[in-house]
Amino acid sequence: MQYSPAPLHIPDGFLSLVVSIICWVISAITLSAAIARSNKSLGERQIPLMGVMAAFIFAAQMINFPVAGGTSGHLLGGALAAITLGPWAGMLVMTAVIVVQALLFQDGGLLVMGANILNMGLVTAAIGYGLYRAAAAGNRTLKLTVAGIAAWLSVMAAALFTSLQLWLSGTSQLQIVIPAMLGVHALIGLGEALITVAALTLILQTRPDLLGENSASAKGSRGWVVAGVLISLAVVLLSPLASADPDGLERVAEDLGFLGKGFSAPYQLIPDYTLPFLGQSNLSTVLAGLIGLIVVGAVIVLLGQGLRAKS
Amino acid sequence: MTNVLQVHDLHFSYHDGRPALRGVSFAMCAGEKVALVGPNGAGKSTLMLHLNGILPDRPRDFVHGRGEVSVEEKRLTRDNLPVIRALVGLVFQNPDDQLFSPTVFEDVAFGPLHMGLPMKEVEARVESALEAVRMSGFRDRLSHHLSVGEKKRIAIATVLSMKPQILVLDEPSAGLDPRGRRTLINLLRELPITMLVSTHDMKLVQELFPRTIVMDEGQIVADGQTRDILENEELLTAHGLEKP
Amino acid sequence: MHFDAFDRYHETNSFVHRLDPRIKVAVTVAFILSNALLPDGAWIAFGLSWMLLLFANIFSNLGIAFTLKRSFVALPFALVAITVLFSIPGNPLASFHFLLWDLTISDTGFLRFVSILIRSWLSVQMAILLVATARFPDIIHALGHLRVPSILTTIIAFLYRYLFVLGDEVFRLMRAREARSAAAGRRSGRSVVWRANVAGHMAGQLFLRSYERSDRVYNAMLARGYAGHLETINPHELRRRDYITAALALLAILFLQLAGRL
Known part of the structure; x- marks a missing residue:
């Protein structure tokens, strides 16, 4: 049997430095919050639980089933992890999975790992948990239906985020990458939904206490519902918009100063990677990159400490 | 002789209400090697978990429990848990549960490290524990590369490194091939330490343990010389055991 | 059955194997960062980067083509970059008719596409070398040292x-x-x-x-005494050759950056 890589793991080289760093910052902030919350609210039992469950997600991704024409479907697991372990723990578990896949199997890059964590670990967990939590009061059928929809949407959201990052990096063209990625993942997401629902059904039958009132999955606040619904809405609204009117989206990005004109220089945070007082020299470009890195690093460290101090 | 371990009237039920222990009392002297036998579900594993205070420490699972466990005359309470856990070395049945670290060294060092020992002492204890189970060269090996027999021996080393007074082993010979089983028996025979071993392996009982405790349905139904118990066929049949 | 297929470490005695894992992680990240910083079409710098990789291969005692042989894992992902061939304005290199579309490959588009592939290919090789020369538990220790x-x-x-x-x-x-x-x-x-x-x-x-x-x-x-707080050990110590290697590697990477911009 082989370890089969999922098509969402972005390798190094495909995202621009600025997009990579922005994704790292978003992921690092979210993970700092997750760590602070885990240290605070989850018991000491949580460490081995998250550790073994990370191995579970990794192993569950190897369970495949033949679809058609030699392709096979398998699980990404972000929604399942968040529904069963709670959102913060689910995020940490998915992050560990993505780190090991990148480090050990080169499935996904290192510099772009922030993006991969964001797409496959954080967004999927937020959608999966948020939507499931919205149906928490309903009966079993409703819960499972919503869980299925959430699983499908989580894969679509991961695909959409990946597409947007590729586009902002100047690697892909928006009007092609979005329909292509979302088209493929609409099918992959169906597999995700079916596996997630079947797994949850079995868990509900065998150990209902794991998903009951006192379980980790019931401890997330109502804020998750809002977050999950908002991200889902964004996916639902943005995807058709992006494929129908890509020029519109590009204009928005341009107006926001994100996307450079003419598509060729899509990174503009420090204009053209140069520092004004040094002029357009090569040295200035290198220094600009370094300064950017240091600033980002400092922000991450400060945020991490701030969050830790609060908890 | 003083009792190293004393258990008095231990009762315990799991959260589903199923009583697992119904008044268990026994004592062990220093240096004694005792076998604990009985059918599945007799309460052997539950009893062993109690010996270093794992179950009562978990309020979620702890519904009904009372009784007393004393180790070296110290009564087990919430406050002296760390001390008791260092005195009672508990080795679980499945070595894949016992060995949870990536490398052998990290696993054997886990106990001493959590006792707050300095790094030098931790290193020394890892070395001597590995030597005691004849696995000195395995320090830097990865746990998942070990055979079942090697894993079992390393699992014993993980508690020996804490220098316990009593070794409590759950089914040490389960899943071993004949050679692995033989190596393990020799090892257990030579370890100079008080030992309580739960097992279904009646040959092992006969060969290694002068004293045997028989449990069934949460109670001790017999406690005496192994020789006598193995002769008592009526007792053995009544509790689903077989003469070796 | 053992999942030895999951083990990416190659047991052998080499200079790189003996280096502190922190140094290996840091140099790997720096190398990948350097690839990302190189502008499109920096052929000389790309070539020099590859030279650096080959040297790292040699010093790892794994054979000069070790990482090359394993480096094609990320290639399927190249599909997502194919559109840049046609979408970036520039001088037309070739045009052809595909189903309904007339497609024209521009020189700037081609430059960008190849540059993306080379960056990815170089980065993957360094990551492969990292796990081939450092045992995974040691990499975890390194991450701990590096404040993860x-x-x-x-x-x-x-x-x-x-x-x-x-x-x-x-x-x-x-x-x-x-x-x-x-x-x-x-x-x-x-x-x-x-x-x-x-x-x-x-x-x-x-x-x-x-x-x-x-x-x-x-x-x-x-x-075994766990009470909610995990004690961890980090048995690694940086020695002089670790510092020297790190300094040399970073200098080389800096040189690559300059070469890529001249």
Whole structure:
């Protein structure tokens, strides 16, 4: 049997430095919050639980089933992890999975790992948990239906985020990458939904206490519902918009100063990677990159400490 | 002789209400090697978990429990848990549960490290524990590369490194091939330490343990010389055991 | 069955193997960062980067083409970059007719496409070399030293340990499934939905087993004195040759950057 890589793991080289760093910052902030919350609210039992469950997600991704024409479907697991372990723990578990896949199997890059964590670990967990939590009061059928929809949407959201990052990096063209990625993942997401629902059904039958009132999955606040619904809405609204009117989206990005004109220089945070007082020299470009890195690093460290101090 | 371990009237039920222990009392002297036998579900594993205070420490699972466990005359309470856990070395049945670290060294060092020992002492204890189970060269090996027999021996080393007074082993010979089983028996025979071993392996009982405790349905139904118990066929049949 | 296929470490004695894992992680990240910083079409710098990689291969005692042979894992992803061939304005290199579209490859588009592929290909090779020359537990230690929060490194360590155990379980579940599906061929066993359902039940089964295992692991940790706070060991010490190697590697990377911009 082989370890089969999922098509969402972005390798190094495909995202621009600025997009990579922005994704790292978003992921690092979210993970700092997750760590602070885990240290605070989850018991000491949580460490081995998250550790073994990370191995579970990794192993569950190897369970495949033949679809058609030699392709096979398998699980990404972000929604399942968040529904069963709670959102913060689910995020940490998915992050560990993505780190090991990148480090050990080169499935996904290192510099772009922030993006991969964001797409496959954080967004999927937020959608999966948020939507499931919205149906928490309903009966079993409703819960499972919503869980299925959430699983499908989580894969679509991961695909959409990946597409947007590729586009902002100047690697892909928006009007092609979005329909292509979302088209493929609409099918992959169906597999995700079916596996997630079947797994949850079995868990509900065998150990209902794991998903009951006192379980980790019931401890997330109502804020998750809002977050999950908002991200889902964004996916639902943005995807058709992006494929129908890509020029519109590009204009928005341009107006926001994100996307450079003419598509060729899509990174503009420090204009053209140069520092004004040094002029357009090569040295200035290198220094600009370094300064950017240091600033980002400092922000991450400060945020991490701030969050830790609060908890 | 003083009792190293004393258990008095231990009762315990799991959260589903199923009583697992119904008044268990026994004592062990220093240096004694005792076998604990009985059918599945007799309460052997539950009893062993109690010996270093794992179950009562978990309020979620702890519904009904009372009784007393004393180790070296110290009564087990919430406050002296760390001390008791260092005195009672508990080795679980499945070595894949016992060995949870990536490398052998990290696993054997886990106990001493959590006792707050300095790094030098931790290193020394890892070395001597590995030597005691004849696995000195395995320090830097990865746990998942070990055979079942090697894993079992390393699992014993993980508690020996804490220098316990009593070794409590759950089914040490389960899943071993004949050679692995033989190596393990020799090892257990030579370890100079008080030992309580739960097992279904009646040959092992006969060969290694002068004293045997028989449990069934949460109670001790017999406690005496192994020789006598193995002769008592009526007792053995009544509790689903077989003469070796 | 053992999942040795998951082990990427290559046991041998070499200069690189003996380096502190922190240095290897840091140099790998710096190298990948350097690739990302190089502008499109910096052919000389790309070439020099590859030279650096070849040297690293040689010093690792693994054979000069070790990473090259394993470097094509990320290639399928190149598909997503294909559109840049046609979408960036520039001088036309070639144009052809494909189904409904007239496609023109521009020189700038071609430059960008090839540059993306080279960056990715170089980066992947350095990452391959990292796991081939540093044992994974040592990489976890390095991450701890490099200030990755201990809760994450602990989860990663557990994941690494139980990856092999649970991988084994999945293998057995899948083999049991195959043994029971009577019809031969890939499409055996009713509809896709039914097959997905079976896979889902396997995942659920695995979840429950894993959950119970985490309980037993927790007991085993408690029995050895765990009380909510994990003590970790970091047995590594930086020596002079580690510092020197790191300095030389970073200098080389800086030189690459300059070469890429001249």
